[in-house]
Amino acid sequence: MTDPLNPGIAPAGNFIEQIIRDDLATGRVQKVVTRFPPEPNGYLHIGHAKSICLNFGLAAQYGGDCHLRFDDTNPEKESQEYVDAIVADVQWLGFAWSGEVRYASDYFGQLYQWALYLVDNGLAYVCELNGEQMRDYRGTLTQPGRPSPFRDRPSSESRTLLEAMRRGEVAEGAMTLRAKIDMASANINLRDPVLYRVRKVAHHRTGSDWNIYPSYDFAHGQEDAIEGVTHSVCTLEFAANRPLYNWFVEHLPLPSQPRQYEFGRLNLTHTMTSKRKLKQLVDEGVVDGWDDPRMPTISGLRRRGVSAAAIRQFCNSLAVAKTDGVVDIAQFEHFIRDDLNNNAPRAMCVINPLKVVVTNCQQGELLTVANHPNRPELGERQLPFDAELYIDAGDFSEDTTLSRKKFKRLVIGDYVRLRGGYIIRADEVVRDSDGAIAQLNCSLVEGTVGADGPDGVRPRGVIHWVSAIRSQPAELRLYDRLFNSPEADGGDGELLEQINPDSLKVVANARVEQSLGDAALGVTYQFEREGYFTREDSAGEQLVFNLTIGLRDSGRGQG
């Protein structure tokens, strides 16, 4: 698609791109600079992926730079573990930031100088109201606030006090530095917001250098200005903070004038994208950790077998707008399947083994099968075929009245194709002492590997199988959605009650084809007719596969 007026240039895709095009056209901006600014207080999730794709994508599309900058202004909640995990996730997603990884804490010195500047110019003051008092003075949504009794103290006094705060001579909570803006503003964010608070906590990067830390509002825009960020893209809930963001841009001698734009964050049904709540699941042991395959975190999705490309494609399919909707998880799943269908090597795994004895099989052999039905370049592999096989118990029924259309599997007296191998006929059921089905005796039709059967031999369908003697035992971890309710992000409190008790089912006795014995880590396979699976890293030598996602199933089948 090209713009007929500007051949070769794609039309502006969303409102932010339109703004960027205008800025580039009018010369307000020479080079686009964006940033992805996570707080290292948790792991990245699918919602962040949208922001990452947007910010890095914008920079790439318009020949600009995108920075990775940690907004590490609250040492109480932040840690190096999170920094490391976030860096790894952004890299895994396939993005490269411009320059070094940056940190808000790199700018603490400059930020402090600017705080002093505001104090000296009568635009900020040290306030001694405690939390409760400050809330009281702030007023409500409908009533204006009242000025703090410390609002008009001499700037020299504020300066002395701020310096004392910085040296650690003031108790936590005893004083704050506040901007002097407008206690009667209809926008509560402008009612003398806190710029610095006393926190005698070691910071993961600056150690004990600081006893005061800047607030988000005082830090973010200035960080952008220092880095020359031109378009500071954030989510909708910061819209009310924009006037404050701009206030600093106007009142501080900043090296550049960044602008903030807000878009609607990604919400997914059956998914929770709140770092606070995800941390709760981790802390309470509801899941295995931040990278539990059921988590909507980048690391969880990775462990689950979802590719970075699928995440990127999904994110790029999302609209960048100001509506706050909820995307159906099915839309994400579509992109996961689409990517996997195109790229996953095929293999066979029998989840619920039923022994089949091929009574007319003289000796075992090696069949050659394609790794992908329509991508020959993905190669072939050898598949052992023997007189003893396993098929899935669900692929056999004793009900011989089932129609061919309704049950495309094995019944006594009829034929079925073994995927990549022979057509076989089920001849008899062998039972154990309890009367349960112990084994199936079948016979193969000679000459049907890679060829149709003779007249009268029309298989009902195609089923998967493995050799009983030349296959491997494996454990399967079958995941389902963590939350029953589509509105997982909804209310508070009842978080645990929404958890799907069957979000993990372990199948201990599956059998996988021989070639999967050395299945590579990080590769997602399609177990034919079942779903996509990837090898679990933490299981060591043991063969354990995590279910990424099942195949699309047009119903009507059973088990």
Place this chain on the structure above:
RNA sequence: UGGGGUGUCGCCAAGAGGCCUAAGGCAACGGGUUUUGAUCCCGUCAUUCGGAGGUUCGAAUCCUCCCACCCCAGCCA
């Protein structure tokens, strides 16, 4: 309630006064192909744009009023 934002098919979403008796994707539902009940292919799926008025030859697009939902009263981000 004061301020800010949003309302187009079940979900996401194009749409910037006539080309809209409204794109596209997901989902759903029919049908075809198929050695995966997968993939793929074909088809169906909003006379209507939160509601009511108005302006106009003409409105989802402009005006007015109303309704609904989201965000803001952390020394979180």
